[in-house]
Amino acid sequence: MYDFVIIGGGLAGLMNAIILGKAGFKVVLLEKNTYPFHRVCGEYVSNETLPLLKGLLGIDPFAWGAVSISRLQLTSLTGRSLELPLQSGGFGISRYLLDAKLAVIAATNGVEIVERCLVERIERVGEHKFTTTNIKGQHWNSRWVIAAYGKRSNIDKQLNRHFFTRRSPYVGVKYHIKIKHNQDLIALHNFEQGYCGISRIEEDKCCLCYLVARKQLRKHGTIAQLEAKILHENPFLKEIFSQAEILYDSPKVISEISFAPKTLVEDGILMCGDAAGMIAPLCGNGMAMAIHGGALLAHLLLQCEAGTISRKELYRQYQSQWQRLFATRLWAGRQIQRFFGAPVLTEMLISGFRIVPAAASWLIRQTHGKPIDYFG
Numbered sequence: 450m451y452d453f454v455i456i457g458g459g460l461a462g463l464m465n466a467i468i469l470g471k472a473g474f475k476v477v478l479l480e481k482n483t484y485p486f487h488r489v490c491g492e493y494v495s496n497e498t499l500p501l502l503k504g505l506l507g508i509d510p511f512a513w514g515a516v517s518i519s520r521l522q523l524t525s526l527t528g529r530s531l532e533l534p535l536q537s538g539g540f541g542i543s544r545y546l547l548d549a550k551l552a553v554i555a556a557t558n559g560v561e562i563v564e565r566c567l568v569e570r571i572e573r574v575g576e577h578k579f580t581t582t583n584i585k586g587q588h589w590n591s592r593w594v595i596a597a598y599g600k601r602s603n604i605d606k607q608l609n610r611h612f613f614t615r616r617s618p619y620v621g622v623k624y625h626i627k628i629k630h631n632q633d634l635i636a637l638h639n640f641e642q643g644y645c646g647i648s649r650i651e652e653d654k655c656c657l658c659y660l661v662a663r664k665q666l667r668k669h670g671t672i673a674q675l676e677a678k679i680l681h682e683n684p685f686l687k688e689i690f691s692q693a694e695i696l697y698d699s700p701k702v703i704s705e706i707s708f709a710p711k712t713l714v715e716d717g718i719l720m721c722g723d724a725a726g727m728i729a730p731l732c733g734n735g736m737a738m739a740i741h742g743g744a745l746l747a748h749l750l751l752q753c754e755a756g757t758i759s760r761k762e763l764y765r766q767y768q769s770q771w772q773r774l775f776a777t778r779l780w781a782g783r784q785i786q787r788f789f790g791a792p793v794l795t796e797m798l799i800s801g802f803r804i805v806p807a808a809a810s811w812l813i814r815q816t817h818g819k820p821i822d823y824f825g
Contacts, residue, residue, distance in 0.1 A: 461722025462597035464743025470558035485549035514651030515542040522636040612709040626693040781815035
């Protein structure tokens with residue numbers, strides 16, 4: 450019998466695991482992959498997370514090779530470019546490195562980590578008891594279940610979550626590359642029905658990740674043909690792809706990316722990270738949201754376990770505080786998303802930002818949060 454079963458060993462799951470493990474609870478984390486591994490992710494984290502990472506976990510991502518980022522570049526399909534300052538700034542670090550480092554910290558704090566474990570179902574077998582079962586028939590009993598399995602899972606189907614039956618119109622593609630790129634710059638390059646981000650990470654590498662309409666991929670047949678016919682129309686992207694040393698044998702690809710609103714509690718199961726809600730990737734803050742969301746949920750769970758709040762009050766506070774922290778940036782991400790990948794709208798957006806740079810600064814602020822130390 451475990452106190453907590455955590456499904457998914459990404460940033461949200463690992464934050465919960467470390468904090469709850471540090472507090473002495475019996476925690477098991479179930480991860481379908483084996484560390485270290487790559488994820489389709491823009492790999493930019495805003496600086497709002499540093500008080501949590503440094504103060505709570507005692508880690509400095511810059512000591513692991515993270516790269517400071519303070520400027521944003523936007524380009525249109527025709528090659529128009531605009532640079533803006535990122536007031537709060539952020540840093541670039543790969544999920545390959547960061548997740549594996551955090552998994553080691555979780556294990557040193559008593560968390561049992563089970564890799565190559567694909568969860569098939571979660572059953573509520575009592576008022577405060579759950580059974581989690583993987584595809585091999587192994588099961589774990591617990592008093593709490595935290596579902597941090599990412600954007601989409603068969604568990605969503607089992608729980609009949611409303612967004613699961615809706616097909617997503619997007620596909621995400623990611624590479625690690627080596628190319629000359631300004632260290633402090635994150636760039637967003639537009640193309641027809643999509644956009645591509647590039648920024649520096651550790652070891653003099655760059656993360657290149659793009660989101661494209663699924664119908665574009667169907668139309669052109671292969672990733673390579675899509676890139677040659679569509680992405681290369683943007684002169685910045687054409688130059689990048691012609692000069693870059695690609696470090697993957699093949700790109701990492703993910704589909705069924707849903708930005709639909711999601712519920713945070715399903716029959717007593719606590720959703721966290723992308724399972725709770727996903728920001729448009731161009732906002733570059735999914736990693737920050739996962740770190741914040743994991744710390745918020747763990748903070749409330751510790752209060753509940755200490756008898757300060759009831760389960761019912763935990764559910765209420767988690768939903769209200771999550772909305773307070775993230776609802777605005779999710780809304781802003783959805784609004785900005787409409788402009789990117791639409792050639793005329795992108796040109797209008799860049800022209801408008803040139804005339805009224807304060808509007809651009811305001812929008813950027815909406816997608817970044819403020820530093821919070823839940824345990825200070």
